[in-house]
Amino acid sequence: MILSTGRSLRTAIFVAFSTLILAVLLATLGLTQWVVGREAVRGLSRDLRTTGQVFASQLEERAVRLQTNSILLASDFALKRVFATHFDAARYDAETLASAGLSYRQRLGVQLVWMTDEAGALLAASPSGKPLGQSLAAFAPLREAIERQAAVTGIVEVDGKLYQMVAVPVFGPDVIGFLMLGQVIDDSVAARLKNDTHSDVAFLTASHVFASSWATSEQHERARSAVSQLAALSGRSAAFDPVPLRAGAERFLSLAVPVEAHLSQPLYALIQGSYDAALAPLHALQWRIAAIGTLGLAGALLTGMLLARSITRPVRALVQAMHEVLRGNLRHRAQVERKDELGFLASSFNEMVGGLQERERIKDTFGRFVSRDVAAAVLSGRVPMAGERLDVSILFQDIRGFSALAEKLDPAALLQLLNRFFTEVVTAVEAEGGVVKQFTGDGVMALFGAPQASADHVERAARAGLGIVERVARLNVLLQSGGKPPLQIGIGIHTGEVVAGLIGPDARVEYGVVGEPVNLASRIEALTKDLKATILVSTEIAARLGPRFVLGRSALLPVKGRADPIEVVELLAHPTGA
Amino acid sequence: MAWHVLNWHWLALLALAQPAASARSVSGSVTAPQGAAIAGAVVFVQPPSPPPTVSEHATAVVDQIEKAFVPGILPIMVGTYVRFPNHDQIQHHVYSFSPTKTFELPLYKGEAAAPVLFDKVGVVKIGCNIHDWMSGIILVLPTPYFTVTDASGKYILENVPAGNYTLVVWHAQSNVKPGDTARQIQVREDVANVNFTLTLSPARFRPAVHGSRADP
Numbered sequence: 001m002i003l004s005t006g007r008s009l010r011t012a013i014f015v016a017f018s019t020l021i022l023a024v025l026l027a028t029l030g031l032t033q034w035v036v037g038r039e040a041v042r043g044l045s046r047d048l049r050t051t052g053q054v055f056a057s058q059l060e061e062r063a064v065r066l067q068t069n070s071i072l073l074a075s076d077f078a079l080k081r082v083f084a085t086h087f088d089a090a091r092y093d094a095e096t097l098a099s100a101g102l103s104y105r106q107r108l109g110v111q112l113v114w115m116t117d118e119a120g121a122l123l124a125a126s127p128s129g130k131p132l133g134q135s136l137a138a139f140a141p142l143r144e145a146i147e148r149q150a151a152v153t154g155i156v157e158v159d160g161k162l163y164q165m166v167a168v169p170v171f172g173p174d175v176i177g178f179l180m181l182g183q184v185i186d187d188s189v190a191a192r193l194k195n196d197t198h199s200d201v202a203f204l205t206a207s208h209v210f211a212s213s214w215a216t217s218e219q220h221e222r223a224r225s226a227v228s229q230l231a232a233l234s235g236r237s238a239a240f241d242p243v244p245l246r247a248g249a250e251r252f253l254s255l256a257v258p259v260e261a262h263l264s265q266p267l268y269a270l271i272q273g274s275y276d277a278a279l280a281p282l283h284a285l286q287w288r289i290a291a292i293g294t295l296g297l298a299g300a301l302l303t304g305m306l307l308a309r310s311i312t313r314p315v316r317a318l319v320q321a322m323h324e325v326l327r328g329n330l331r332h333r334a335q336v337e338r339k340d341e342l343g344f345l346a347s348s349f350n351e352m353v354g355g356l357q358e359r360e361r362i363k364d365t366f367g368r369f370v371s372r373d374v375a376a377a378v379l380s381g382r383v384p385m386a387g388e389r390l391d392v393s394i395l396f397q398d399i400r401g402f403s404a405l406a407e408k409l410d411p412a413a414l415l416q417l418l419n420r421f422f423t424e425v426v427t428a429v430e431a432e433g434g435v436v437k438q439f440t441g442d443g444v445m446a447l448f449g450a451p452q453a454s455a456d457h458v459e460r461a462a463r464a465g466l467g468i469v470e471r472v473a474r475l476n477v478l479l480q481s482g483g484k485p486p487l488q489i490g491i492g493i494h495t496g497e498v499v500a501g502l503i504g505p506d507a508r509v510e511y512g513v514v515g516e517p518v519n520l521a522s523r524i525e526a527l528t529k530d531l532k533a534t535i536l537v538s539t540e541i542a543a544r545l546g547p548r549f550v551l552g553r554s555a556l557l558p559v560k561g562r563a564d565p566i567e568v569v570e571l572l573a574h575p576t577g578a
Numbered sequence: 579m580a581w582h583v584l585n586w587h588w589l590a591l592l593a594l595a596q597p598a599a600s601a602r603s604v605s606g607s608v609t610a611p612q613g614a615a616i617a618g619a620v621v622f623v624q625p626p627s628p629p630p631t632v633s634e635h636a637t638a639v640v641d642q643i644e645k646a647f648v649p650g651i652l653p654i655m656v657g658t659y660v661r662f663p664n665h666d667q668i669q670h671h672v673y674s675f676s677p678t679k680t681f682e683l684p685l686y687k688g689e690a691a692a693p694v695l696f697d698k699v700g701v702v703k704i705g706c707n708i709h710d711w712m713s714g715i716i717l718v719l720p721t722p723y724f725t726v727t728d729a730s731g732k733y734i735l736e737n738v739p740a741g742n743y744t745l746v747v748w749h750a751q752s753n754v755k756p757g758d759t760a761r762q763i764q765v766r767e768d769v770a771n772v773n774f775t776l777t778l779s780p781a782r783f784r785p786a787v788h789g790s791r792a793d794p
Contacts, residue, residue: 077671077673080675173705173712173713
């Protein structure tokens with residue numbers, strides 16, 4: 001459960017990272033599409049408008065050229081002569097006139113030549129087809145030319161085709177007739193315009209397509225979509241914003257430019273640019289962005305993964321270390337070689353575990369040389385700071401003839417011997433619930449009934465003393481077998497009320513007991529040498545020992561520092577002891 | 579401008595023969611409806627039939643001065659010859675496509691080869707092939723009694739024998755048929771005074787460049 005935290009953290013970092021990158025990528029794509037798409041449409045619209053203007057000026061230019069040419073032609077005296085023949089029935093020859101018309105068509109590159117009299121009645125036509133004598137005043141340019149006696153151009157429909165037409169009076173010197181020239185606006189015109197502007201062009205009304213640059217295959221679809229656009233315009237005469245159109249699979253922007261013409265329905269030049277073609281660069285760009293984005297995403301994911309791992313690995317190491325510590329392994333350290341916060345956390349953790357280990361070590365050491373109970377009592381804070389009065393038993397032990405021994409042995413051997421000795425002593429004391437309060441170099445001071453109060457501390461102390469003697473005897477067997485001299489010891493035990501508590505300045509504070517019984521116990525121990533006894537106890541002890549303890553000699557002896565002598569009793573054995 | 583305005587049939591219908599007694603004059607003015615004087619209007623009387631014949635070799639002149647026909651309007655009696663002398667330093671090419679008289683005097687300077695005989699009644703519009711703006715009218719009439727209004731629109735027809743006439747006014751820019759302007763008048767002792775009102779259509783503007791040389 002704890003270990004899975006690393007995995008979920010990693011997942012969270014990974015997900016956050018990828019989500020962010022993905023969001024940035026999508027936002028970039030979206031923004032690009034929006035901006036470039038808008039610009040593409042703007043650019044295309046601009047192109048279409050330009051084409052519209054080019055178209056308008058081309059149309060105007062054609063009209064001017066047509067008019068100029070017709071005026072020049074109409075001023076030709078030969079033409080006037082030809083025209084004048086119609087005044088004379090004998091000389092009027094429609095066929096000759098028409099043939100002259102054919103010649104003019106070729107000369108000017110126009111597709112239609114009509115000649116009328118001064119009232120607009122047809123005299124001759126090339127190509128033929130219209131009945132002679134018919135009034136052509138229905139054609140607006142001619143009607144206006146008759147009215148104004150001047151050249152007039154306009155766009156008209158002739159036999160389903162669209163013509164730019166000019167009607168120009170022929171003067172002789174007054175108007176003797178009208179010359180009409182027509183230049184067709186057909187697919188080739190649209191194709192040329194497309195060639196110049198790269199936009200498709202169509203000339204159409206809401207019901208008829210006159211000419212277009214559309215391919216034959218798409219004519220039908222294009223015309224249908226165009227008509228729907230025109231239907232929406234309903235005869236308005238201004239230029240409009242391009243509208244999007246769809247013809248088959250292709251999309252267009254379509255600009256309808258009204259063209260002034262003399263038709264039953266409004267004529268438009270429909271200028272169209274492929275929306276898809278305009279957006280093609282955008283698609284290419286999008287592909288590139290998508291490719292770069294995908295690479296970036298992959299890179300980011302990899303980075304995220306590594307980053308996540310680099311974060312979770314030390315976390316896992318820390319968690320692992322915590323588990324070790326939980327199991328009691330204080331030697332374990334979190335292996336995190338980093339200089340960031342995690343490194344700091346790990347080193348703090350390691351320091352903390354180090355602290356714990358040190359404390360444990362102190363506790364251990366303390367216990368080894370002092371007493372686990374004292375140490376535990378001190379460490380747990382059970383010892384009252386103010387001190388307390390306790391009824392305790394005090395045991396002093398000493399090695400007799402230690403100085404001579406110390407001189408005989410080398411220091412290492414001496415310490416080894418002492419350690420073995422003290423191990424036996426401490427074991428014996430602790431076996432009876434006592435605490436070794438003090439090491440005196442070659443002896444110990446042990447307390448019974450403190451810091452843990454106990455009712456039978458006198459008997460415990462006595463048993464401990466007997467225990468020490470017994471253990472040292474066994475040690476001596478070992479020493480002697482090792483060729484070493486046996487250890488002679490003396491033990492003094494006394495009981496009484498003492499003041500127990502933490503004694504000493506703050507840095508060196510230790511648990512201790514003070515009081516007369518302590519001194520007396522020490523003195524009693526000193527008496528063992530004189531009496532050649534191993535264990536001496538005070539009468540207070542002897543009195544409180546049950547009958548099961550075997551007591552030996554007793555003596556009333558003077559003691560240093562005391563006016564009255566004291567009575568001591570030799571303790572020999574314990575009935576259940578060895 | 580239609581040629582049939584001077585269709586002679588109606589004139590014949592209107593003519594009532596009266597023996598001439600003595601010569602009198604007819605005068606008056608031609609004005610626009612607003613009162614502006616109309617110059618260059620031809621006023622003539624249609625005499626009782628048959629019209630007097632023109633004298634042998636009667637000749638009128640349409641001069642060409644500074645790239646213009648002078649006079650711009652020339653009424654003549656049918657059967658009159660017209661000379662077209664060119665007083666400019668450049669050549670002219672006088673022509674007419676009018677059915678009344680179609681003729682052409684190819685490029686020439688000075689005196690034209692021969693005078694042109696106008697032997698049919700009607701309007702003859704003349705032009706110059708190489709100068710578009712040169713335009714003139716020769717009005718061929720079946721009567722010797724005609725005149726042209728002056729700048730103030732006034733006219734006087736002198737020496738008209740007494741009798742019943744049809745008085746007609748004609749102008750190149752008038753859309754009104756001569757029949758509509760015709761008045762029955764009696765020319766007697768006193769001076770007849772007849773005023774006409776004509777509505778003219780606006781003149782067609784053809785910028786003229788005058789001068790006797792190529793580029794004055």
